[in-house]
Amino acid sequence: MNTTEALAKAETLLGSVTVSSDRPQENRLDIDIKTEDLQKSIQILIDNEWGYLSAIVGVDRPDKPADGEEITADTNGKVEILYPFCEGNAIVTLRLSVPYDNPVVDTICTIIPSATLYEREMIEMYGIEIKGTPDTNKLLLPDDWPEGQYPLRKSFKGLGQS
């Protein structure tokens, strides 16, 4: 299966959940999905043995503040979560966004058990609530890390500073 075929196959497989899609690089296909379709789309990829989950990437997207203002903890925004799957050279990225005020996604540990480490990282770094994830203990941050401080959000400038 070469790259083009693999991407074409993924495109047809995920047709039912695709909201929109684009091709940022030759070997990549980014598919926007709805938050509630996450488990379904991952199930499709696993059932058809299309690649493996390479990582879970979070990207913080705070709303653009007015000119001259800095991003603070009160700034609204959303967190984009990417689930890149790799099959040979081809990469399919499932993309969804959750707003700060309701940062909830379903767990994918029921389908891929080893994703628990990635999910724990998302919980700590972005404050995402992952529904049904088996382990919510701290993975990387100290146990006495303050609540509500999420290091990889843009508004985080270091503990004790905002």
Add this chain to the structure above:
Amino acid sequence: MLQIGSLVGNVLQSLFKRPDTELYPFEKKEVPPRLRGTLVWNPDKCTGCMLCVKDCPANALELVVLDKKNKKFMMRYHADRCIYCSQCVVSCRMNCLKMISEEWELASAQKEPFFVEYGKSEEIEQLLLEKEAQSDAENNGQE
């Protein structure tokens, strides 16, 4: 084929070989010519473009402008922060910077040796005099 103690040949040979251990502080090996040691700055060609300062990942360099028109600069090098990546050497278009391989045993119990000032001696002296005058003035002001 399975065997027990298959290392025996090498083990017996080792008994009659010189140990491979290097007695480092007593016996020193030759350092390779590309070894990145202390950074040395040559003030003659510097144009003050500040690229080295901008690109330094460890903020180990400070370039003090003494006289911009006559291209007189002084460099403060914080050896304790330096990670010896030699990016500054690559960034410098005038080839003023060099990492020498002669001086590399830099460990020290004090902090002072890690702060190095480069520049032409007369310029530094001039600057130091100015500094002294300034601090004197401040002291006088306080009194």
Add this chain to the structure above:
Amino acid sequence: MIKVTPLLALLIFPGGLFLLNIGMFYEWIDRKLVARFQNRIGPRWFQPLADTIKLLAKEEIIPEKVHAGLFTFLPVFGMAGALASALYVPLAGFAPSYSFSGDLIVVLYLLSMMTLCLGLAGSNTVNRFSLVGATRTLTQLFSYEAPFMLALLGPAILTQSWQISEINFFAQDNIWILVTQPIGFLVALIGLMGKLELPPFDAPEAETEIVSGALTEYSGRGLALFHVGKDIELVIGLTLVSAFYLGGLANPLEFVLKTLGLLVVMALLQSLFARLRIDQTVGLWWRLGALLALIQLLVVLVF
């Protein structure tokens, strides 16, 4: 042969001072040899002595939730056992200070006391590594003890005596027992390695698994005593095996040559193998070691 007076025997020779020094010296030789086999330099000659002095000078920390009395006295008991056994063996080629028929059994039990003390010391603390280490120490004790004893039984049966000095004389007068009972010699030597917890039988103190095994919580004086006790056991074990199997020990020169020869073989064996898991150790001893020792014994009995 010279007989030494009892008090002297206990304090200076062959017990006490002499034994401590020669124990540490043999430890150094062992470490140095292993290092050279591994193409390293190894420690300098005073390293074991320096370690011991340093440990003795250090504070002994008694951890919480242990029986303090046991914790303090177990190393003493272990070392006392090892020192006491020195009185019955032909150390340095001299006749043993004390000797009676059946002293072989006493020496074997005195030597096991050290291991028992180690096991108790480990289970006395609440440290998990100590506990696992203690379990392993005792498990290993039960696995090598029987074959080791059977292996030393061979020469005893040949001599028809349980007295170490008599076996020593018998060995001197006859052809080396190593020639007639090679299997017994092998089992005895490897049994000695098991007793001293040397690789590949170092599962009870495997540092990558359980830190330091039963000794994890020990520091300062207790640790020093256990270490020195083990060194003494090394010397006594080597003396026994060479007295029995290598044609006896008649004078100091023979003692030095024969025990050091054995030590070289032991160091070689130490550096050749990967560590055995505790279940593998037990399996090896009961499936192979005990069987071989029994066969050897049968051969001795039949002929």
Add this chain to the structure above:
Amino acid sequence: MTTNKTNKFTVPIGPQHPALKEPGHFEFTVDGEIVTGATARLGYVHRGIEKATESRNWIQDVYILERICGICSHVHAMAFAQGVEMLANVEIPPRARAIRTLIAELERIHSHMLWAGVAAHEGGFDTLFMYIWRDRETVMELLEMLTGNRVNYSANVLGGVKFDVQQDQIDEIRKGMDKLEERSRYYLEIVTTDETFLGRTRSIGIMDKKDAAVLGAVGPTARASGVERDVRVDVPYAYYPDFPTVSITDNAGDLEARFVVRMKEVLESVRLIREILDHLPEGDLAVRVPRRIPEGQVISRVEAPRGELFYYIESNGTDTPERVKVRTPTLPNWGSVLALAVGHKLADMPMILVGIDPCFSCNDRMVHITNNKNNDQVWSWEQLRQYGIEYYK
């Protein structure tokens, strides 16, 4: 001693433990010597590198990312540089590609030999450990000769490499390769024939092909289970399109297979290095890369010694990146190991943990302390001393 309701015994490994060369915490519930459960706690060497990249410019980031790991530093810098070059639409000269690949392969040899030594030590085979590490010095010295440093080579710049390879150095490398090839063959023979060592590796920690594929194992760990996952083969980058490598697999999936795969990969790297040296292209070492990188996002993957290294780089058009996500090979391999630990003997756990060649500093990357003075978690030497005096009074 912690005993819970079911009278299970928990054995902690770490954060400080002789089996772990870096801090990490694992808890094994054991029943006798048999493991019945395993959990992990990482983060003891988290340094905030992902966050730190967002406040530094692209050039500085090369070095900060290089310091994610000491053993595979070159591939980190290479993955990042490669991603940035893709974003900036810059084609680097062939000689630079060849030298990058050369150093990456030397580094692979160094990493695999380091692992083999450590794994031998975990198995209590110290002689093998000493020998392997002695011979590893050869490749360390070659790297030092080429780049001037034994670790953190800093050979990459955005747009190429810093160091050229000269003829006398090529000869040196060839000599070193001959020695390494001979020794690796010898070690390969030892680990597949020595009975006592096989007792610790054969049929231990088996991961079958299906598990490895679903749990997302990468690198030699996956390949030892028969899963052909090698970025160098799947997505040839740098100089691999010109000189393809062979993906080495083994079907056994046990610790022995992981030894075999890694040792054979050393031999394959030796072959590749020789081939690259034979056909070293002429030309420049680097091209200019703009200080401001155009907007966009890119995924850059390279094969680190431990497996697939994944970089997600996003630029917002300024001279600092918007987001750099690093997924190191150890992280997916942890998942697979923890899932498979159950049912093994406690004595085998260190070897199984080490079997994937874990790199803790690779998967920990956070927490930065910004203000030393007002933070009681940072103590000066004087404060520490004072505390010690008070404590023992």
